[in-house]
Amino acid sequence: MHPAGAFARRGPDAYEADPADPTSLRRLFDALSEDGAPVSLDTEWVHALPLGVSGPVGPGTLEHARRACLDTTAALAQALTGRDGSPRVWWLSYGARPVVGAVDRPELALLAGPVxxxxxxxxxNGHWIDLPDGDLTRWAGHVASVVAGTREAGQRDRPALPRQLALRQGYWWRPDTLPVPDPAGTRSLVPAGEDTVHLVLGGTGGIGSAVAAWLLEHTRGRILLLSRKPRLPEELSAWAHRVGLVRADLATMPVHEVAARVADRTPRLDGVVHAAGLGHAGVLVRRDAAAMREAAAVRERGALVVERLIAAFRPAIAVYCSSMSAWLGGVGHSDYAAGAGLLGGFAHHRATDTETTVRMAIDWDIWSESGMATRVPSADARHQAHLAVGLTVEEGKEVFGHALALQLPQLLVSTTDIDASRAFYGPAEPADRPSRTGPVHRTEGQEEAPGPGGPEERADALARVIQDLLGLDELGPEDSLYDLGADSLTLLSLIDRIEDDYGVEFDLASFSHRVSLAEILKHIEAALTPAGPAVEATGSTSRVVLDIWQEGTGPAVLCLVHPVGGDIQAYRSLVAALGPEPTVCLIADPALRDPETPAWSLTERAHHYHAKLRERFGGPEHRLHLAGWSFGARVAMEMAGLAEATGRPPEALHLLDPPPPHAKGPATAYDEARLDQVFAAELDSGAPSLPTEHAQAYAARLARCCRVNLRSLGEHRVKPLVSVPAYLWLAGHPTPGMDAPADPQESERQWATCLPPSAVLRHLPTDHYGIVAAPQVDTVAEAIRAALAMPAAGTPGTTDPHGTHPSGG
Known part of the structure; x- marks a missing residue:
């Protein structure tokens, strides 16, 4: 199979496919099945793409390696999902393992993660084989013999071969670990004079500041701390006169610019410590390549910055603060472990034969007093057990000093026996913990919330939690957490922590599109405030909750109805693009909060939603617009029909790629496994911690909502609207995994019979999901803003000169 931009047959037993595209690989597997060679347990998949990485080590080769080692491996795992039997994979690299000399291709050490x-x-499952060079024709016989030998040994399920092998000098080599003695009495060779300068990348983080403290205690020179938002850590305040701060964003700045920032601060550099990096997680079958690339940028570009500094300053030492995950992996941490392997590769690398810098990688175990590991939700008993044996800051500083004295190229720091440590990194059974599903409120029987005392203490504590989750040095009270890298899984982890610390329950839908520290604190304080005197009941017993994401400055109100899964986070980009003028409320599926919610029909659902909306925004001072995407559009249309029948129609209705009015049996296209997988994937976007049980339970509720809503959609019959101004947006491109109509015009013809003649139709050059994502969502938002700005309901066609009217012809 030759790598290409798309799948194609090129002759007998010859194919092309995009190895980083699961869809392209699935087509390859289908073709192999048709040709009588289905992919199965008996298939040997030789993954030779990393052999194509060549040239001087730099940003280009690192990006090539990331695609060849990580993106393509994840695509293979995703393409195999749902198939019977997976092939054994043989990952091939060259010059990436330190056997009889330095590492030539440190970028290919990324393979440590997925392997x-x-x-x-x-x-x-499979093996990593590192060859002496990238010419496979020279070593094909060796590779073929080890593959065949493994098959003949009959060890398919439990192969006798080590997972990692290297071919050198005609022999197969395997990595191993050896204990090293305490270097008591051995003095560190770190330059320590008054004129020395040491640089710590990520020096304001947990490990970084501890390393800086050790250097300040054991040397007499200056210490530079490089960070995106540099600040002097409190524990270093006693040495403030010796500490310099360098502002540089490793995630976004070119490598040469970061190196130039350092050169502007010092004419010499005696030591460099790379302790920068963000936590990021995501299982392979739901991996988002772009999100993982962004999350790994700090660590990877930091390694390239160290290369620049070694070439420019020739420091005596260069230390890479890595992780034991490079050796032991960790479920959901393939990319994180890959980054740790990369740092180990650079520690064994020599840019030139004349290089004098002593390079060292320290593969740290967990730290118990600082860093993101201390903020993972406490529900994970195994994680808590790991923290219990973690390094304290003082122990970490002591080990750092030992490492500098030993000057080994790679030092594995384990707080327990290695075999015992494996239990902390491998797969584990889910914790036995009930999930919580309600909106924000104090938990049952909780008279007084635990956690820090007053509002100021709570604000400080919560800010630290968020900073650790997102890997931030600073956090403003109004900063949007989504803009800083949060996603649904991050917020579910945060919800778990809040519930444990304060005894209140949150719901993801309670967070707006620009959720911030200040917004979350407002929710917490409201939940912790004792209830006032009872007031007369309104008589409302509705299960429906209106989530107000934005209080606008004018009379216009836009109500967005949830899509088929029930969650409303898909509307974040749309709401952000609407501007501050309209009030924006959203309706999430009540079943996400209350599992006892009945399985409503679509018509019953619309009645409940309409009643709740009119209760809150039914006065003459509000101008109500209804909108929805997918299933939500059909519910919004039913709500518009109810309002029209009562003589109080909405100002306008906005339908974003709804299912056609006469779609046949949409529920039949989704089986149970597919639903669970789809919505687990929607939550998994590279969050900085593994999915908690809360997140897994939330994904399960999404899938249950989807099943109920699909069933009601299949049973529903659309009632035509008479006069409500309507805007219909349809996706112009097919959506992978979704059935497309045989006649692209059929959907338009069906809608023409259900909408008023004045309705405006627009096709967008994207698929179903792209309508609510950039850049197309900006087009939708612009049209909605124009409709919201109209003084009264009118003919929508006058507001959208680019639209057309649905036609039945």
Whole structure:
């Protein structure tokens, strides 16, 4: 199979496919099945793409390696999902392992992540073979012999071969660990004079500041701390006169610009410590390549910055603060372990034969007093057990000093026996913990919330939690957490922490599109405030909750109805693009909060939603617009029909790629496994921690809502609207995994019979999901803003000169 931009047959037993595209690989597997060679347990998949990485080590080769080692491996795992049997994978690299000399291709050490983690996730199984050079024709016989020998040994399920092998000097080599003695009495060779300068990348983080403290205690020179938002850590305040701060964003700035920032601050550099990086997680079968690339940028570009500084300053030492995950993996941490392997590769690398810098990688175990590991929700008993044996800050500083004295190229720091440590990194059974599903409120029987005392203490504590989750040095009270890298899984982890610390329950739908520290604190304080005197009941017993994401400045109100899964986070980009003028309220599926919610029909659902909306925004001072995407559009249309029948129609109705009015049996296209997988994937976007049980339970509720809503959609009959101004947006491109109509005009013809003649239709050059994502969502938002700005309901066609009217012809 030759890598290409798309799948194609090129002759007998010859194919092309995009190895980083699961869809393209699925077509390859289908073709192999048609040709009588289905992919199965008896298939040997030789993954030779990393052999194509060549040239001087730099940003280009690192990006090539990331695609060849990580993106393509994840695509393979995703393409195999749902198939019977997976092939055994043989990942090939060259010059990436330190056997009889330095590492030539440190970028290919990224393979350490998927090679160890894929079997832990039951995604793929196989071996990593590192060759002497990239010419496979020279070593094909060696590779073929080890593959054949493994098959003949009959060890398919439990192969006798080590997971990692290297071919050198005609022999097969395997990595191993050896204990090293305490270097008591051995003095560190770190330059320590008054004129020395040491640089710590990520020096304001947990490990970084501890390393800086050790250097300040054991040397007499200056210490530079490089960070995106540099600040002097409190624990270093006693040495403030010796500490310099360098502002540089490793995630976004070019490598040469970061190196130039350092050169502007010092004419010499005696030591460099790379302690920068963000936590990021995501299982292979739901991996988002772009999100993982962004999350890994700090660590990877930091390694390239160290290369620049070594070439420019020739420091005495360069230390890479890595992780034991490079050796032991960790479910959901393939990319994180890959980054740790990369740092180990650079520690064994020499840019030139004349290089004098002593390079060292310290593969740290967990730290118990600082860093993101201390903020993972406490529900994970195994994680808590790991923290219990973690390094304290003082122990970490002591070990750092030992490492500098030993000057080994790679030092594995384990707080327990290595075999015992494996239990903390491999797969584990889910914790036995009930999920909580209600809106924000104090938990049952909780008279007084635990956690820090007053509002100021709570604000400080919560800010630290969020900073650790997102890997931030600073956090403003109004900063949007989504803009800073949060996603649904991050917020579910935060919800778990809030519930544990304060005894109140949150719901993801309670968070707006620009959720911030200040917004979350407002929710917490409201939940902790004792209830006032009872007031007369309104008589409302509705299960429906209106989530107000934005209080506008004018009379216009836009109500967005949830799509088929029930969650409303898909509307974040749309709401952000609407501007501050309209009030924006959203309706999430009540079943996400209350599992006892009945399985409503679509018509019953619309009645409940309409009643709740009129209760809150039914006065003459409000101008109500209804909108929805997918299933939500059909519910919004039913709500518009109810309002029209009562003589109080909405100002306008906005339908974003709804299912056609006469779609046949949409529920039949989704089986149970597919639903669970789809919505688990929607939550998994590279969050900085593994999915908690709360997140898994939330994904399960999404899938249940989807099943109920699909069933009601299949049973529903659309009632035509008479006069409500309507805007219909349809996706112009097919959506992978979704059935497309045989006649693209059929959907338009069906809608023409159900909407008023004045309705405006627009096709957008995207698929179903792209309508609510950039850049097309900006087009939708612009049209909605124009409709919201109209003084009264009117003919929508006058507001959208580019639209057309649905036609039945």
């Amino acid at each position: 160890e983690v894929a079997p832990q996730e039951s995604a793929l």
